[in-house]
Amino acid sequence: MTLARPLLRLAMTTAQRLRSACWFVRRPRTFGVHAIVLTPAGRIVLVRHTYVPGWRMPSGGRRESEPPAAAILRELREEIGLSDSRPPEAIGDFEHILNHRRDHVDVYxxxxxxxxxxxxxxxxxxxxFALDALPDDLGGSSRRQIDAYLRAASIRPASASAAASTE
Incomplete structure (x- = not known):
């Protein structure tokens, strides 16, 4: 491992902590978007950030006036290099309070x-990743969200679908 990766991780973690300190003082309401991204083969796309451990769903912030569907497409182009997909489907939203921030998050x-x-x-x-082989270090909230939204959308791992069709 080169020295650049640990230094980048330290710099990005420090920047994130400074942002959290500012949020503590300002207590803003922010708006965000998360996505469950599925490939044509039915695999889920996850990202590993430089400033937090573990795998996560692609996500990001949006301006209050920005339509959530436009924000998630922008974030996916930035984070995973999305070049094509079906239109995003809104599947839920939630309020998230962390580090004295209040987030409204739309999930697609x-x-x-x-x-x-x-x-x-x-x-x-x-x-x-295959839906039935998610990484062990998938963030807890990401795992819960993925499980809940896939159940709500009636999406099952390929191995579960195959087992159901043979019954």
């Missing part, structure tokens, strides 16, 4: 995503 399902990972300061790694 993006199917048939074609992407090409890009290098960035924010995203350390992008990969797709």
């Amino acid at each position: 399902l993006v199917r048939d995503a074609i992407y090409r990972p890009r290098r960035s300061l924010e995203i350390e790694e992008t990969a797709d």
Whole structure:
């Protein structure tokens, strides 16, 4: 491992902590978007950020006036290099309070995503996984959201679908 990766992680973690300190003082309401991104093969696309451990759903912020569907497409182009997909489907929203921030987050399902990972300061790694083989270090809230939204959208892992069709 080169020295650059640990230094980048330290710099990005420090920047995130400074932002959290500002949020503590200002207590703003922010708006965000998260996406469950599925490839044509039914695999889920996840990202690993440089400033927090573990795999996560692609996500990001949006201006209050920005339509959530436009924001998630922008974030997916930035984070995973999305080049094509079906239109995003709104599948839920939630209020999130963390580090004295109040977030309203809209969640989208993006199917048939074609992407090409890009290098960035924010995203350390992008990969797709079978729905029944999610990484062990998938963030707890991401795992809960993925499970809940996939159940609500009646999406099952390929192995579960195959087992159901043979019964």
